[in-house]
Amino acid sequence: MAKEIERAGIPVAHICSIITISQTVGANRIVPAVAIPHPLGNPKMPPAEEKELRRNLLLKALAALQTPIVEQTVFS
Amino acid sequence: MGVAHGNRKYRVVHYVNQFFGGVGGEEKADCKPFAIQGPQGPGRLLEKLFRDENADVEIVATVVCGDSYFAENQESVLREWIRPIRDHRPDLVVAGPAFNAGRYGIACGAICSSMESLGIPSVTGMYKENPGVDQYRKTVLIVETANIVSGMEDAVRKMVRLGLKRLRGEEIEFPKAEGCFEQGIRRNYLHAEPAWRRAIDMLLRKIDGKQFETEYPIPFFDRVEPRPAIPDLKGVTIALVTSGGIVPRGNPDHIESSSASKYGKYSLDGLATADAGTYQSAHGGYDTTYVNADPNRVLPIDVFRELEREIGFKPYPWFYATVGNGTSVDNAQKFAKEIAVELIRDGVQAVILTST
Numbered sequence: 001m002a003k004e005i006e007r008a009g010i011p012v013a014h015i016c017s018i019i020t021i022s023q024t025v026g027a028n029r030i031v032p033a034v035a036i037p038h039p040l041g042n043p044k045m046p047p048a049e050e051k052e053l054r055r056n057l058l059l060k061a062l063a064a065l066q067t068p069i070v071e072q073t074v075f076s
Numbered sequence: 077m078g079v080a081h082g083n084r085k086y087r088v089v090h091y092v093n094q095f096f097g098g099v100g101g102e103e104k105a106d107c108k109p110f111a112i113q114g115p116q117g118p119g120r121l122l123e124k125l126f127r128d129e130n131a132d133v134e135i136v137a138t139v140v141c142g143d144s145y146f147a148e149n150q151e152s153v154l155r156e157w158i159r160p161i162r163d164h165r166p167d168l169v170v171a172g173p174a175f176n177a178g179r180y181g182i183a184c185g186a187i188c189s190s191m192e193s194l195g196i197p198s199v200t201g202m203y204k205e206n207p208g209v210d211q212y213r214k215t216v217l218i219v220e221t222a223n224i225v226s227g228m229e230d231a232v233r234k235m236v237r238l239g240l241k242r243l244r245g246e247e248i249e250f251p252k253a254e255g256c257f258e259q260g261i262r263r264n265y266l267h268a269e270p271a272w273r274r275a276i277d278m279l280l281r282k283i284d285g286k287q288f289e290t291e292y293p294i295p296f297f298d299r300v301e302p303r304p305a306i307p308d309l310k311g312v313t314i315a316l317v318t319s320g321g322i323v324p325r326g327n328p329d330h331i332e333s334s335s336a337s338k339y340g341k342y343s344l345d346g347l348a349t350a351d352a353g354t355y356q357s358a359h360g361g362y363d364t365t366y367v368n369a370d371p372n373r374v375l376p377i378d379v380f381r382e383l384e385r386e387i388g389f390k391p392y393p394w395f396y397a398t399v400g401n402g403t404s405v406d407n408a409q410k411f412a413k414e415i416a417v418e419l420i421r422d423g424v425q426a427v428i429l430t431s432t
Contacts, residue, residue: 001409002429003412004409005427008412008417009420011426012428013428015429015431016429017148021207028303039373039432040430041372043369043370055383057376058376062428065314065426069305071302
């Protein structure tokens, strides 16, 4: 889906747990997430800390959209 | 047994995931790797079919690992488990079959690939759309299987056939004859028909509009060039899309928990957070306990709103969701094309897509 939306002309930041799958399907701006059952969170953290983690991931995705790239790039 | 092969006994180590290893379903996908003696689950069928072929094969050990655990700890699992597998002195390592299970397919490919680099023959099996195929087809022999578990016997039969050849050091035929994916190896052989006759035959078939098959398929890499960056996000409309299955409670559009045939479009208007009372995950490919407790863990509406205020981008008032679990590539492409048409129509300039 990342690739097809990008093909249509919109840049996509893909936040995902399994980077290799994202690379295989052809996403261009890839942001590694935390874990499969909670990509943008961590139930072991206190709520405030967890939200900070999520915020940082989203900031990374936004930064990825602002970064010029020429090929698939993992923003870790 | 092993009549024609001097009673040679072969040792096989089999790799399976938590489901086929009998540990449990998705709720056990974080299960750490462990080994047990002898065959387990599909390993019994594997051993039986080997013996049906008069091969004295023993599955000496089965290594089991949870799919999520492997995906999240691939390097350490390989580092810690290659040695114990090798210590079993396997003549062959068999992994899977993984059918259309993405994490499992990648695990099978990674295990086999590590074995091959140590000189230990291996074989695995996957459905053609499993992401493990593209990643490992060049280094690993992967037989083509159905996308569902009901194709087990056929898959194991193909793996046994190819596995036996590897055990006996017999020549591996062309991928089509072996029922496996192409590794991209070119090999010379003498064809019964000269090239000019084959070329004319092919041309005539083409002119007649009949089916013909090229002898030299051109590899097709479908890549999309990255779109230009957006230097300043102020005022830019950004949409949230997820394959993690976040839907309103009760899943009103009945998006399937696996092999999704549709997606949903839901309002973000006035939402400050993805509340657990309002949203849930319809995904059947991961343990949804944590996400159902806080759907922001997949669809980060809470911090999206915070950053909207701080950075000044404009959230698109809708989000799109589907379930990326064994979903066919055709369907995923179709969803994305339809979604993109609406996004472009509504002036969306960037997308954040979240996947589990």
